[in-house]
Amino acid sequence: MAPIISATQQLPLVSHAFSYSKPTRAGFSLLQPHILHSNKALFYSRSNFRPLKAILNSPSLTKVSGDAKEKEEALTLRDICLEEVGYVVPTDVQKQALPVLFSGSDCILHAQTGSGKTLAYLLLIFSVMNTQRSAVQALIVVPTRELGIQVTKVARMLAAMPTENEAEQKSCTVMALLDGGMLRRHKSWLKAEPPTIVVATIGSLCQMLEKHLLKLESIQVLVIDEVDFMFNSSKQVSSLRKLLTSYSSCNSRQTVFASASIPQHNRFLYDCIQQKWTKRDVVHVHVNPIEPMPTRLQHKFVICSKKQRHQTLLSLMLSDTPKSGIIFVGEQSEKSKKAGNAPPTIDLVDFLKTSSWGCSEILLLEEDMNFNSRAASLSEVRQGGGYLLVATDIAARGVDLPEITHIYNFDLPRTAVDYLHRAGRTGRKPFSDEKCHVTNIIMPEERFVLQRYENELMFNCEELFL
């Protein structure tokens, strides 16, 4: 059985803060290191992460299975300037996962929504890649274009940070190979010079692989983000299996699976090994298993009839006055589509635009919109300011909009896992105590469904009377 690291087995190795350095004319100079546990600090520049890997593997230090005696070395990641982009202290998942990742083990990153899994796997990628080599060295596969754009942005931000020996370094390039993108342009790019990192949706990726335009033989790290969603998606699962076993082999790469939800995780670990998606010694980093949901989320519900739902939502919003929020609406049924009805999302947007709600901009995000309109909605959202996003579950996975304080489930999600991910679009500032709100508008017959989600996800939902 793969070793599991839980909150109670927290590794002492990384009980420290990230240090940082400020640019000087000569490059980077080290400021006072941030050492919490000892005065024995080890410093690494981004281009120097490999030594960190060697040290973590050294027999004198704690093994990742957590059975060796405690050590007090403070490891400090230097020169990646994380503080300048707001990353000062590693989050729990980063503390627990980085030693495992840097040790070269395959890893299942299983931690709450908004806990910082993206930075954990990106730091691994930046630690192993060699920008002198002209080859694709890391591949990150995501389920949606929206999540792909976001991950690419963070990867490019890290890639743009200067390193100590910048003069000798070729830059790290990050390609977003996403459904709805300009594949012709990507083909020319791939032919001219392979990027160092590719962030891809599985459809576009397989097109490039089938045409032999993209080669994976130099891949060192393969990340599958929102892995449970991808394995559950009938459209994506067969290509994903092919990628994991035919297009590349688990023995020649480090494989990382990430998600806030891995249902039946023991079964999944077993499958990972049996199906050769990962190596046998894959590590399950399970952070805070007894609290699958961030604790600062406050859950409420209002019971009303189907006809009263629009008015109920409006009353809720007038009393909450959210600056930014997402209203999740269920997908339109095939029957309703055939009958020529407007999608429920559009109905709701029209209702809000003509109602007395006038506090923030109302935007729409759903699968049936073309990719340009989807991008336009999200880019408006990311510019900040107050907004309400009316969305289907397309916005439920991975999308990081830290300013969101309110989630409204206009329609109840279909499963507890969907509930967890929708709710997790708020409460995304790792070290903040700010309370965030998830409000469910339900019909009387749905109370037992919500109760089931409460039991499964171990949270409490309080009834609201308007």
Ligand SMILES: Nc1ncnc2c1ncn2[C@@H]1O[C@H](COP(=O)(O)OP(=O)(O)OP(=O)(O)O)[C@@H](O)[C@H]1O
């Ligand atoms: N060490 C850190 N310090 C401060 N902020 C951080 C740190 N690490 C990550 N963040 C921020 O936390 C937010 C959530 O991170 P991220 O999107 O990686 O979450 P996630 O675990 O992938 O969530 P989800 O499961 O919902 O996709 C982001 O805005 C990110 O910039």
